Amino acid sequence: MTSLLDSPTRSTPPTTIQRRSLLRDTLIVAARELRPVRRDPFSVMFGMVQPLVFLALFGPLLVGALGDSDVLGGSVWQWFVPAILVQVALFGTSTVGANLLFELQTGAHERMLVTPLSRPSLLVGRSLKEMVPLALQAVVILAVMTPFSFDLHLTGALAGLALLAVFGVGLGSLSYALALAVRKQDWMFWVVQQTLIFPLMLLSGLLLPLESGPGWMQVVAKFNPLTYLVDAERSLFAGDIVSTTVLWGVLAGLITAALGLVVGIRGMSRSAD
Amino acid sequence: MISTRALSKDFVVSRSHTVHAVRGIDLDVEPGELVAVLGPNGAGKTTTMRMLTTLIAPTAGTAQVAGFDVTAQPAEVRRRIGYVGQGNAAGHSQLAGDELTSQGVIYGLDRRAAKRRTDELLDGLDLTSLARRKVSELSGGQRRRLDVTMGLVHVPTLLFLDEPSTGLDPQNRANLWEHILRMRAAYDMTVVLTTHYLDEADSMAERVVVVDHGEVIADDTPEALKSRLAGDRLVVHGTDSRRLAELAQRLPGAREVRYADTRVEARVDDGPSALPELIRAGVDAGVPITSAQVHRPTLDDVFLALTGRSLRENESTDSTAGKEAA
Numbered sequence: 001m002t003s004l005l006d007s008p009t010r011s012t013p014p015t016t017i018q019r020r021s022l023l024r025d026t027l028i029v030a031a032r033e034l035r036p037v038r039r040d041p042f043s044v045m046f047g048m049v050q051p052l053v054f055l056a057l058f059g060p061l062l063v064g065a066l067g068d069s070d071v072l073g074g075s076v077w078q079w080f081v082p083a084i085l086v087q088v089a090l091f092g093t094s095t096v097g098a099n100l101l102f103e104l105q106t107g108a109h110e111r112m113l114v115t116p117l118s119r120p121s122l123l124v125g126r127s128l129k130e131m132v133p134l135a136l137q138a139v140v141i142l143a144v145m146t147p148f149s150f151d152l153h154l155t156g157a158l159a160g161l162a163l164l165a166v167f168g169v170g171l172g173s174l175s176y177a178l179a180l181a182v183r184k185q186d187w188m189f190w191v192v193q194q195t196l197i198f199p200l201m202l203l204s205g206l207l208l209p210l211e212s213g214p215g216w217m218q219v220v221a222k223f224n225p226l227t228y229l230v231d232a233e234r235s236l237f238a239g240d241i242v243s244t245t246v247l248w249g250v251l252a253g254l255i256t257a258a259l260g261l262v263v264g265i266r267g268m269s270r271s272a273d
Numbered sequence: 274m275i276s277t278r279a280l281s282k283d284f285v286v287s288r289s290h291t292v293h294a295v296r297g298i299d300l301d302v303e304p305g306e307l308v309a310v311l312g313p314n315g316a317g318k319t320t321t322m323r324m325l326t327t328l329i330a331p332t333a334g335t336a337q338v339a340g341f342d343v344t345a346q347p348a349e350v351r352r353r354i355g356y357v358g359q360g361n362a363a364g365h366s367q368l369a370g371d372e373l374t375s376q377g378v379i380y381g382l383d384r385r386a387a388k389r390r391t392d393e394l395l396d397g398l399d400l401t402s403l404a405r406r407k408v409s410e411l412s413g414g415q416r417r418r419l420d421v422t423m424g425l426v427h428v429p430t431l432l433f434l435d436e437p438s439t440g441l442d443p444q445n446r447a448n449l450w451e452h453i454l455r456m457r458a459a460y461d462m463t464v465v466l467t468t469h470y471l472d473e474a475d476s477m478a479e480r481v482v483v484v485d486h487g488e489v490i491a492d493d494t495p496e497a498l499k500s501r502l503a504g505d506r507l508v509v510h511g512t513d514s515r516r517l518a519e520l521a522q523r524l525p526g527a528r529e530v531r532y533a534d535t536r537v538e539a540r541v542d543d544g545p546s547a548l549p550e551l552i553r554a555g556v557d558a559g560v561p562i563t564s565a566q567v568h569r570p571t572l573d574d575v576f577l578a579l580t581g582r583s584l585r586e587n588e589s590t591d592s593t594a595g596k597e598a599a
Binding site for chain 2: 020028032035039040102103105107108110111113114116117118272273
């Protein structure tokens with residue numbers, strides 16, 4: 001059992017201290033977070049089944065109910081597929097705080113806090129990582145749906161995915177911030193997440209067009225950033241890239257991302273108290 | 274290596290209630306020392322350690338750790354210390370080997386060097402077979418050894434261990450300690466640990482700091498603490514216990530002499546030499562002793578002498594193993 005002492009450990013400089021940079025720290029955190037995803041891609045695949053089932057079961061109802069009216073602007077699938085992508089982002093990234101909550105409880109997060117990693121990188125790295133499963137899921141949904149009367153406008157779709165990624169980073173950060181805020185009453189996480197997610201979703205016109213709802217809902221929806229994102233995604237996936245709708249959506253995405261990062265980094269810096 | 278002055282931490286629970294978890298601790302630890310911080314639950318051990326490891330900011334006072342101030346230059350402190358907290362350091366969905374490599378990269382190794390370091394560490398610990406295993410699949414003892422290893426990847430000059438062996442069976446505790454001591458010898462590490470296993474502090478630490486209600490109430494080698502504060506306990510039986518108690522009272526340093534039925538108890542400075550003397554005195558006085566025992570003091574006796582309370586009364590249920598071993 002003396003192998004450790006005899007091993008060439010001492011010849012290996014144990015701490016070749018490089019200059020710390022936020023980028024390097026962030027990449028370390030993101031790489032660590034991606035490792036389980038990479039090793040177990042089925043967990044991501046599984047996340048794709050749910051939106052596909054949703055498409056398969058809810059889509060026909062939409063066609064039946066609203067297929068003849070013109071509120072959906074022609075093709076039901078053209079209207080619904082971008083919305084499903086937003087829904088994937090919404091559910092996928094708003095729940096990621098639960099992973100952090102678990103690491104807060106086990107001690108893995110505390111371990112990261114005593115390392116020289118900067119506090120912001122612990123949040124940013126995690127949030128950036130959320131883009132990866134999100135992009136994978138989006139690509140699969142598009143691949144499955146394109147044969148079914150869904151026109152794929154490539155440039156618009158890529159821009160749509162990029163916007164979704166920005167929004168996902170923001171919502172993921174907010175989810176982490178929520179986890180950090182409620183870490184001493186962890187059951188609060190799901191209460192808050194569930195309480196917010198459904199009104200946000202329904203008041204964005206994601207599932208059903210708000211035009212068919214009462215006036216007050218349309219007014220409230222104007223204050224929901226998700227409304228602008230959903231509208232922008234529909235516009236982008238229709239190939240309509242340069243428009244005011246898209247501009248508003250980009251703004252909503254950027255504001256969500258900025259807000260999420262600011263709140264998240266603040267929470268992260270205080271996460272040991 | 275560590276120098277604190279009037280280090281304090283208050284937790285504001287509500288507007289009318291503030292918990293003074295740590296009240297003005299002055300502690301100096303020299304390079305190479307192995308110090309155990311001992312005290313009941315809620316004494317402020319963990320809070321102190323969390324301040325020294327930059328996890329929480331002190332309310333008042335200062336702390337220099339590994340040459341840097343914990344408040345002014347936490348990043349410099351973090352770079353130099355190792356820390357093994359009460360929880361599991363490795364992410365449950367990660368592979369054990371990956372977590373070690375990540376740690377190496379975090380502390381500045383490039384990926385190749387970090388991988389090599391991981392192999393060396395796993396090899397030295399006989400954990401090589403676990404490298405590709407998921408952390409959630411490891412046993413408690415394996416996970417704890419992994420925790421300690423993660424705290425050692427960057428070969429810190431100062432290692433903090435917060436209750437490193439809680440929840441481990443005696444064999445795993447012994448393994449863990451063997452590992453810690455080996456690393457300490459190999460790298461001239463300074464080690465500061467908290468524990469509520471009294472026997473562990475007694476046998477492993479060269480210096481014991483006893484903390485109670487957020488203050489240091491004693492600080493010395495285990496031997497010195499025991500002989501100065503507790504002393505040996507003699508228990509003898511004989512038919513005339515009242516007469517024996519009188520004889521015991523004359524022993525050097527005798528105190529707390531009690532008798533009942535046939536039993537006599539006394540604290541003395543030096544039990545092994547006091548006992549033959551008492552036996553001889555009993556024979557001379559015609560009150561023979563029928564059975565005799567010397568109990569060497571434990572750190573619990575020290576705590577009892579200091580505070581009037583037993584440490585064990587404060588222990589939680591998960592420390593049953595500690596009681597048996599103590």
